[in-house]
Amino acid sequence: MKILVVDDEVLMARLFQQRFRKEIQDGTLEFEFATSAAQAQAMVDADGADLVMILSDINMPGMSGLELLRNLRQQGITIPMYMISAYETGPYRRQSEELGADGFLPKPLDFDSIRALVMGRLERP
């Protein structure tokens, strides 16, 4: 089960690898990382079929996470996408819902919740 994490913060990759080390080690989960929305778009275009979930930050230089979400939905790509932002309240949450995001994760990230989310997705047929 491959998950794409999009965040301009490069340390995020190491954090995910550490927090999901057991799932990665036993082959339950596989993570791919993109440090920009454009890179994520290219990755989805090139090899998006395997992806079961996208976790994307909203505030990134260049294309934002919301633009990435809009582009993917316009292309008819329905991979479950969860938006991440330090702006917990306000318009981001609403915009994410309007553009077709499956959920909103505020920072600081709660990895127990993310794990529950991912495992819930994994158990679905």
Place this chain on the structure above:
Amino acid sequence: MTVAANDDFKLPTPVFLVTLACIIIGVATALAVDLSVADWFSLAVDAANLTLILIAILVHVAGRIGPNGLIAWCGVSCCVNLLCEVGQNCILPGLSPDIAILIFSCVSLVFMGGLSLMVDRRFAPGFAIGTAVAVCAVWILRPDPFLAYWGPLLLAANLGCAIVFYSFRRRLENLVSETRLAQQRLVTQEKLAFIGTMSTGIAHEIRNPLNLLTNFAQSSEELLEELGSIVKPHLGSLSESEHSSLDWLYRNLAANLRDMQDCGRRGDAVVQSMMHHGAGEKPVYGEASLVETAERAFNLAWQNCLMHNPALQCQTRFKTAGGDIRATVAADNICRGVVNICANAIQAATARQAATRNGFVPTVTVDVYLQGDMCRIVVADNGLGIEPAVQKHLFEPFHARHGSGKGIGLGLYVSHEIFVVEHEGSLEVDSRPGEGTRVTIGIPGAWRVNENSGG
């Protein structure tokens, strides 16, 4: 803010036109009859006229009539005076003109002097000269009964000018004060918007590294546990001092990582507080229920405090009497301000509970009532109270009294800006160390509706 057009500038008013018509009629009558100079009747009429004008000015200064009312009153009074003057010259001719003119001149000079000072000191010489010319005209022309009337006419014109200038001055003063208020309100809104943008921006920038810090610390704690479980079977091969050193290192590393997570959580509480201050966008004014707004704010404050301290215990009471209270306000900002004050009250009351631990029951009450047209929202707690030295700086930004991790010290500053500057209301803090604090918010221009509901 727009300054509404005011009819104070619509001159001449119909009253002035009537006055002018009366003067023309008076002159025409004077031309038609054989005139003599002023007598005791004239004096009585002049005195009555001056008294009337004086009363009009006093009533105007007291704020009971506007500039137009003042002009109308004085215009009618002068007009009646002139007509009486004409009439008495026709009916009661022949009484000592010199004495009459002398008294008339003195009264006129005193009256005009006072009036010119009321208008503006800079106009005083002009009015003094105008009055002097009028009086001289009366004196010089007194042998000619007809020409003597030009003196009172000049004086009336002078008086009219003084009143017009006075009304202009009052209007200008009002305009200046309205402009100043609008300017002040605009600056406050800009300031609040700046605080909002700054707080949200900083909060976001801090939250990203804070997220990494807290999560890496948590992850490292787990990794350390794993490391411990791997190393544990091999501890037997170590010497006692090596074992002791390793144990010390392990325990301290684990403690450091837990402390880092605690610090991260405290930092996040501060960030959340900053984001709360940043919630304000451009205020939208509209009619709103102040009772509902205060109750919503109280609940929000309670939820916020509960989020940071799930074990929170505090007796809360919201009361209002006699139905809803409404006003035209920026309700979201009012809510922000009340949330700040209620959150402070809850924190102060629970802090005292933590300090005493002897069955003390922390209590916070919010009372909303109407006093005249002022809606009062009183937030009272039985908390620690505020030291006099701190009270002096209560409304200054970044003077937090909650201690580390509990806030950034913008709450009361923002509340003050919202209630006092933006809504031209009031914010009073009455606090006694060791007894509690009572914060009274005043929001002007409120009215009551639906007497039968509420409670």
